[in-house]
Amino acid sequence: MQKVVDYIEERRKSYENHDFFSRLLANESLPAEKRLAWGPSVVPFIMGYSDLNKYVFRKEEGGAQSDQLQVLLNAHTYEEDFHWQWMLTDLEKLEADKVMPLSDTARVLWGADFKHSRRLCLELAALAAAAPTYAVFAMVESIEAVSITIFRHCQGITLRDGRECEFFGTKHYLAEASHGIKSPEVEEERLPSLDATQRTEAIRMVDRVFSLFDDWSAALLRLALENGDHNRRYERMIQESKDLLPEAETAAAAAFH
Template sequence: MKEVLAFIEHKKQEFAQLPIFEFLTDKSIDPRQKLAFAPCITPFVMNIWEVNKYFFREEPTNDPIQALINVHSYEDDHHFLWYYEDMEKLGFNTSMTYLDALKFIWGPANEKARQVCYKLAAYAYQADPILKLAVIESNEATGNVFLSITAEIAREIQQITGENYRYFGEYHLAVETGHAMGTPDVESLIENIEISEEMRERACQLVEQVFAAFTEMLNEWMAYVKANKLDQVPIAA
């Protein structure tokens, strides 16, 4: 499995070069405005916990790798609660009709965000635990890149508002280490898993697909920022 992890690290470094990360690290932009795309994250945030519950998790199990995945799935399935808090504090919980909310969440601006979770579910459905683990590790790697940057933004916003932001900030980053959570020394454990050459190739194919899906989603968020004037987005002062 060590080769699969090395490939994930390679894809992670590529992922970190996406245009949205250049935008998020631009010191000339008000940190509050950098999170103007936060509503676009909704389809992913609100679906990933169900992907954990219904597709990654498999109970009962006698497979030690599946057991590791199960532990991770419980650790990772409640982050939407932190998202609720941050959206309120950032001023996004404004009045919107039911239909407007549906049109936004299931509209073209969030197409790739919806597809990410559909694809993760498809990759994990009845898959060998090794392949599930490759998908999870890829997912966690993208989250680590994203949150490493938003945590700095959250610190800057906190200096302005006095509020603590759990989803976008250090609190979330602390549990998004880039690896499956909930098991001590998990990176070493995963590295030492022996897999066949065929399984390695299949796992790396999935890694490629996961990173491609997340890349499309983040490019979609960047397109949303470009298409919507930042000073018109409701941000709490």
């Protein structure tokens, strides 16, 4: 398993060369608000990831407690339990926490602009559903590698009012860096050996996860560079959703004729 962990670090270093970092997140010539303009669009993924931890990665029934990797995964899912609350707090700091009816909120969260985050959750859930524990462990380690890379670059980004975000900032980075699943003791002493077939499967999982996050990061970059006015974006997304209704009703009516 350690060889898989080492490979994840190689992929992480490659991921850090993504345009998302060089053109946006690590680009100190841009205002902080622009560097973090992608923040609201990750809400579906962050909330979905909370559910992935609870309902997909965590397994406590049957013989789960005798599976060394599953025990580590279970502990990790509890460490992740509260991070999403920091993100919701940050929406206000990013001036992205507009008050709106629940129906309009649904139109935004399930709008086309945020589809990259919804799809990422579904892709990860589908991959994990049929995967053995060692492959799921490789998936979670890969997600952690992506996460710690993003939040390392979020450190110290100061908004116009002098505040730093919690989720998109140093606080979250330090929390990610302290996770038990990343500790040297875990990597050196508690990781089981994999045979060649298992190692190949785990590495295939790593490659797939990083490919998904490459696409996701490209979508975040496009979204942030297009427009940083969150309220205008929400208004457009809400109207686009409402405009679909007559078209959908016409299509539904045609289906019955």
